[in-house]
Amino acid sequence: MKVRDIMVKEVATLDVNDELSLANDIMRLGRIRHLPVVEGQRLAGIISERDLFRSSLAQALGYGTKATRDLMKTMRIKDIMIPAVITVTPETALCEAVRLMLDHKIGCLPVVENEGLVGLITETDILVQYLKDCGADI
Secondary structure, three states, X not given: OEHHHOOEOOOOOEEOOOEHHHHHHHHHHXXXXXXXXXXXXXXXXXXXXXXXXXXXXXXXXXXXXXXXXXXXXXXXXXXXXXXXXXXXXOOOEHHXXXXXXXXXXXXXXXXXXXXXXXXXXXXXXXHHHHHHHOOOOO
């Protein structure tokens, strides 16, 4: 089985110049844990819930919700994204993708082709496929 067989092709993304508050809104409302960051069509980085929590230190320091949101509006995605992204291609074997995720302790892999983002594969996608292979109803 290949990554292309189970990857999500419709992926929410952020632009490098988007406000951090937008990432917070998308993740919270969409219940999304990872968002690829693009610059034009090129994958430029990734942001996770964990990165968002780290950047929300203001809230931990006692700022209120409004003050934290105001601070997030001043920060850009490019300021906190992880630029060194481990990626796979659609033709990568699924077992190799799983190995990469385990070895690097990451929850998703952007799928790229010619430096452009074409999909995303997550732990959840892999678990759903596992259940399908077991014959479970989903």
